[in-house]
Amino acid sequence: MREVKEIEIKSRADTLKMRPWPVTPPPSREEVTAKVYARRKAEEFCKFIEDIVGFEHVHGKPEALQGIKVLDASIWRLGGAFCSSLLAELGAEVVKVEPPGGDPLRKLTPFGREEYMLKDADTGEPCGLDFISEMRNKYSITLNLETPEGREIFKRLATQVDVVIENYPPGQFDEWGIGYRQLSKINPRLVYCWIGVLGQWGPMKDRVSKFGQWMLDPFSQAACSYIHNTGYPQDFLPRGSGGDPTRNGVWLADYVAGEQGAVDILAALYYRDEVSGRGQFIEVTGAEALMDILDFDITWYAFNKSIKARTGGWDPNLNQYEWNPCKDGYMMIGGQTDRLWYRIGMCIERDFPQFGRLIHEDPFLKEMAARNALHALIKTYTLTTRWLREITRYEAEQKLLEYDVAAGPVMYMDEVAEFPHFKYRPWVHLVEDEHYGTLMYAVPPDAYQHRTPARVKWLGRPLGHDNSEIYMRYLGMGNEQLRELKEKGVI
Amino acid sequence: MAEVKREAYFEELPGPRSQEELEEMKMPYEEYCRKIFDPKSTFLKPEALKGIRWLSCTMYIFTPHSVANLAELGAECIKFEMPRMGDPMRHTSPFNEAYLYPLHDSRPRTGTGLGFTNANTNEYFVTLDYHRPEAQEILYKLVKMSDGLTECYRPGTFDRWKQSYRYLMEINPRFIYVWGGGFGYGPKTFGGSYDILGQAHAGMSSITGFHEDFGGHPTKSTNWVIDWYSGTHITVAILAALYWRRKTGLGTMIEFSQVQACTRILGYTVPLYHRFGIVRQRWGNWDTQLCVHGIILCGKSDYPDAPNPQLKYDARYVMVSAFNDADFKELCNIIKRPDLFEKYKTHKDRVHEQAQIEIYRTLEQWAADKSRSEVVRILTEAGLLAMPVMNDKEVYECEHYRQRGTIRWLDDPIFGDVLVQSGYSTGLMSETPRRVRWIWRPVGADNVKIYHELLGYPMSQLQKWYEQGLI
Numbered sequence: 001m002r003e004v005k006e007i008e009i010k011s012r013a014d015t016l017k018m019r020p021w022p023v024t025p026p027p028s029r030e031e032v033t034a035k036v037y038a039r040r041k042a043e044e045f046c047k048f049i050e051d052i053v054g055f056e057h058v059h060g061k062p063e064a065l066q067g068i069k070v071l072d073a074s075i076w077r078l079g080g081a082f083c084s085s086l087l088a089e090l091g092a093e094v095v096k097v098e099p100p101g102g103d104p105l106r107k108l109t110p111f112g113r114e115e116y117m118l119k120d121a122d123t124g125e126p127c128g129l130d131f132i133s134e135m136r137n138k139y140s141i142t143l144n145l146e147t148p149e150g151r152e153i154f155k156r157l158a159t160q161v162d163v164v165i166e167n168y169p170p171g172q173f174d175e176w177g178i179g180y181r182q183l184s185k186i187n188p189r190l191v192y193c194w195i196g197v198l199g200q201w202g203p204m205k206d207r208v209s210k211f212g213q214w215m216l217d218p219f220s221q222a223a224c225s226y227i228h229n230t231g232y233p234q235d236f237l238p239r240g241s242g243g244d245p246t247r248n249g250v251w252l253a254d255y256v257a258g259e260q261g262a263v264d265i266l267a268a269l270y271y272r273d274e275v276s277g278r279g280q281f282i283e284v285t286g287a288e289a290l291m292d293i294l295d296f297d298i299t300w301y302a303f304n305k306s307i308k309a310r311t312g313g314w315d316p317n318l319n320q321y322e323w324n325p326c327k328d329g330y331m332m333i334g335g336q337t338d339r340l341w342y343r344i345g346m347c348i349e350r351d352f353p354q355f356g357r358l359i360h361e362d363p364f365l366k367e368m369a370a371r372n373a374l375h376a377l378i379k380t381y382t383l384t385t386r387w388l389r390e391i392t393r394y395e396a397e398q399k400l401l402e403y404d405v406a407a408g409p410v411m412y413m414d415e416v417a418e419f420p421h422f423k424y425r426p427w428v429h430l431v432e433d434e435h436y437g438t439l440m441y442a443v444p445p446d447a448y449q450h451r452t453p454a455r456v457k458w459l460g461r462p463l464g465h466d467n468s469e470i471y472m473r474y475l476g477m478g479n480e481q482l483r484e485l486k487e488k489g490v491i
Numbered sequence: 492m493a494e495v496k497r498e499a500y501f502e503e504l505p506g507p508r509s510q511e512e513l514e515e516m517k518m519p520y521e522e523y524c525r526k527i528f529d530p531k532s533t534f535l536k537p538e539a540l541k542g543i544r545w546l547s548c549t550m551y552i553f554t555p556h557s558v559a560n561l562a563e564l565g566a567e568c569i570k571f572e573m574p575r576m577g578d579p580m581r582h583t584s585p586f587n588e589a590y591l592y593p594l595h596d597s598r599p600r601t602g603t604g605l606g607f608t609n610a611n612t613n614e615y616f617v618t619l620d621y622h623r624p625e626a627q628e629i630l631y632k633l634v635k636m637s638d639g640l641t642e643c644y645r646p647g648t649f650d651r652w653k654q655s656y657r658y659l660m661e662i663n664p665r666f667i668y669v670w671g672g673g674f675g676y677g678p679k680t681f682g683g684s685y686d687i688l689g690q691a692h693a694g695m696s697s698i699t700g701f702h703e704d705f706g707g708h709p710t711k712s713t714n715w716v717i718d719w720y721s722g723t724h725i726t727v728a729i730l731a732a733l734y735w736r737r738k739t740g741l742g743t744m745i746e747f748s749q750v751q752a753c754t755r756i757l758g759y760t761v762p763l764y765h766r767f768g769i770v771r772q773r774w775g776n777w778d779t780q781l782c783v784h785g786i787i788l789c790g791k792s793d794y795p796d797a798p799n800p801q802l803k804y805d806a807r808y809v810m811v812s813a814f815n816d817a818d819f820k821e822l823c824n825i826i827k828r829p830d831l832f833e834k835y836k837t838h839k840d841r842v843h844e845q846a847q848i849e850i851y852r853t854l855e856q857w858a859a860d861k862s863r864s865e866v867v868r869i870l871t872e873a874g875l876l877a878m879p880v881m882n883d884k885e886v887y888e889c890e891h892y893r894q895r896g897t898i899r900w901l902d903d904p905i906f907g908d909v910l911v912q913s914g915y916s917t918g919l920m921s922e923t924p925r926r927v928r929w930i931w932r933p934v935g936a937d938n939v940k941i942y943h944e945l946l947g948y949p950m951s952q953l954q955k956w957y958e959q960g961l962i
Binding site: 017050216316 | 515516521523527605606609657675676677680695696699700710712719720721726727730733742745749754758759762763765770771775779805815817821838844873874876883885889894897900910913914918923
């Protein structure tokens with residue numbers, strides 16, 4: 001049997017300890033082959049797949065973007081950080097340029113709790129976890145762009161790189177003489193990407209408060225109707241208790257914008273190297289990148305003036321496609337095509353025979369598209385929840401998986417980390433970092449590739465840790481010169 | 492022969508080289524941006540991925556979106572669907588009310604639902620029933636002349652049909668093969684997946700919505716956010732693989748789990764759990780790391796007489812941000828509660844959970860007799876950051892997006908006027924902007940173009956296949 005490690009929590013101090021992971025080991029490869037792959041007679045194919053894309057081989061393979069150099073001057077928002085993370089995971093050399101005081105994101109921690117920050121081995125400076133987990137494979141240098149000398153150095157750095165990413169308020173870099181207009185003159189091959197909230201031009205462009213505070217996500221979520229359309233309707237929950245338009249728990253628009261930024265940057269690099277030999281200017285905004293993936297919502301308004309309303313855990317476009325409460329949490333069930341729709345029904349019918357009579361025999365519900373009508377959703381989900389309330393998430397998942405239905409529980413982070421499939425693959429993994437000790441990170445989902453998988457080499461970096469290496473390698477500046485610049489407050 | 496001894500050529504010196512360039516350097520920044528990102532010049536510029544051909548054996552949103560990104564960037568993409576039936580997403584429409592006709596030439600009275608929008612932009616639509624052995628030759632021919640393929644069938648299915656990476660890498664070693672699905676290899680490899688499974692399973696919904704103590708539930712994003720987001724993540728991987736292939740000439744296989752991609756964007760949730768055993772919970776419309784940085788409810792509606800309840804009751808939310816000391820002090824002065832600033836002078840005090848509850852409650856009390864636009868006006872005039880939580884109507888009417896060309900009308904070749912909210916909005920590119928040519932085409936609309944014109948099968952053969960239900 002597997003060894004189970006007990007965790008005892010007697011006081012608050014016990015809760016602030018490193019979690020053992022995994023608490024129970026994942027199933028072995030033989031077990032999975034015999035119990036899972038064999039069921040569909042796919043042992044041979046699955047062995048082939050595990051052999052060529054398996055996670056354990058990641059570090060022995062080449063990196064796709066080897067040789068690409070990126071200067072990431074973005075601070076505060078995660079858009080630029082996520083964008084450069086994606087490039088760094090794929091092998092680009094990313095240098096994060098921070099002001100001498102550091103990216104303000106370093107100081108953020110949930111509810112201001114310093115006990116959740118990590119001190120690095122060099123300086124002992126506490127650093128927030130959002131910053132650390134997005135500081136993947138990146139170097140950290142300091143440079144004060146508010147000084148003319150700092151800008152001069154930035155210009156020289158920009159001649160050495162392929163990509164510059166920044167997210168300062170509209171026109172700030174241009175005013176400083178280090179915007180695309182100026183840098184493209186000294187490095188025509190440069191791909192320059194600005195990642196913002198609303199835009200650097202246009203009637204509703206990014207603003208800064210009169211005291212200099214920046215706009216951060218969820219402004220972008222609010223500006224594209226994502227928030228208005230997300231959440232439970234007032235008929236389900238009272239206002240103030242969830243019956244409101246709801247923002248995503250994370251800075252979602254930042255991530256979406258960062259990712260589209262990476263797509264645009266890679267396309268621009270491809271075009272530069274394949275065709276033109278010249279770089280270009282890219283502008284990505286959180287509001288627009290999130291609007292790009294907001295299904296059809298704006299198109300629908302233009303079609304028949306429908307303003308999408310909130311529908312909580314239900315989806316107004318598919319049936320079944322929702323999560324509903326069950327005995328110990330919430331259970332997600334999905335299956336729209338007839339094949340899956342009837343399988344879900346057959347599964348529920350076993351415990352709850354009326355379901356078949358009320359749902360399968362309803363002539364209105366026989367047509368796939370008709371099932372999306374509101375009253376059809378209410379009827380289906382009411383009866384499904386009637387079944388779910390008697391059983392736990394695990395039981396529901398097992399029952400539905402027997403019928404090959406896509407189903408899964410709503411899981412919290414501890415459950416995510418311990419879910420057998422996620423441990424096997426693995427989904428989250430540990431890295432023993434030089435500066436911050438053992439850290440858990442979410443594995444890049446593009447790490448499962450035959451030739452050039454993405455990977456995490458390190459997480460987090462003390463502020464300015466790489467000053468002497470990067471300034472020497474890029475600009476030939478020695479320690480003496482750096483010391484002078486440091487005294488002048490330039491780096 | 493006399494050597495040219497000049498050390499620098501005039502053309503090589505930095506600085507403007509023509510009158511036009513000089514003016515460009517001198518114009519105000521905003522004007523400059525308008526000029527180089529001008530939405531009217533989209534079709535005057537080249538496409539980044541011109542010449543790439545990609546096959547899309549995909550369904551729903553997730554994997555199709557990975558190809559749509561390529562198609563917007565100029566790749567030629569061919570989407571395969573089951574004959575007559577098409578992608579199941581075509582039968583998806585909000586409350587069954589919005590369709591564009593026809594679905595297929597044999598089904599004029601069935602339409603494609605708006606759920607299909609934006610996931611397959613600019614592609615060519617062919618039909619092929621690859622369950623049948625006759626289909627193999629057709630697919631193999633296309634594989635030989637394409638750069639890659641994205642598929643989403645359960646693991647082993649394409650292998651059974653002899654069209655998995657094992658077989659295709661032999662036919663075309665430059666081929667980039669993408670499998671996108673819910674889980675990837677491992678114990679749940681055959682588990683099906685959808686977007687909300689990702690949101691639920693990977694932990695995102697557990698931190699979205701209002702806390703249990705406030706009476707809230709885990710909340711689903713309004714859109715199929717993980718489908719779209721992971722689709723784009725695949726595009727990142729594809730473009731990196733293409734970049735690598737330029738050097739080595741070798742294709743690859745990318746195995747991509749959508750549910751895993753969702754865990755990737757949980758930020759501090761992951762290390763916080765491991766280092767300190769803290770399981771992150773929901774925190775509603777406020778921010779766990781910044782205060783004031785949240786959404787408040789105002790008492791009055793901006794549209795008190797509108798018949799649509801979305802306007803009448805829900806146009807009442809404002810996003811307010813004043814987390815820096817000076818901003819927060821100003822905010823407290825505006826709401827006439829300077830004592831609140833005295834009480835919570837530092838950001839560390841303000842961001843504490845009890846402080847947040849008190850601060851946002853006080854803000855909502857202040858806004859109780861005001862409308863959303865009043866609150867935004869008062870705060871904006873005071874130089875603070877505030878913005879209404881916009882709905883679809885307001886986004887549609889917003890001048891900002893129209894000027895930037897990120898929302899625009901398209902005269903679709905088949906369906907006529909369609910409003911496009913995507914493609915252009917993924918990022919403005921000065922040299923190779925993305926574009927949208929058509930939103931989609933009926934099932935099998937390009938069979939002749941691909942099978943007859945590209946692969947050279949005679950029309951009588953196509954007719955025979957059509958009658959047999961192969962295409």
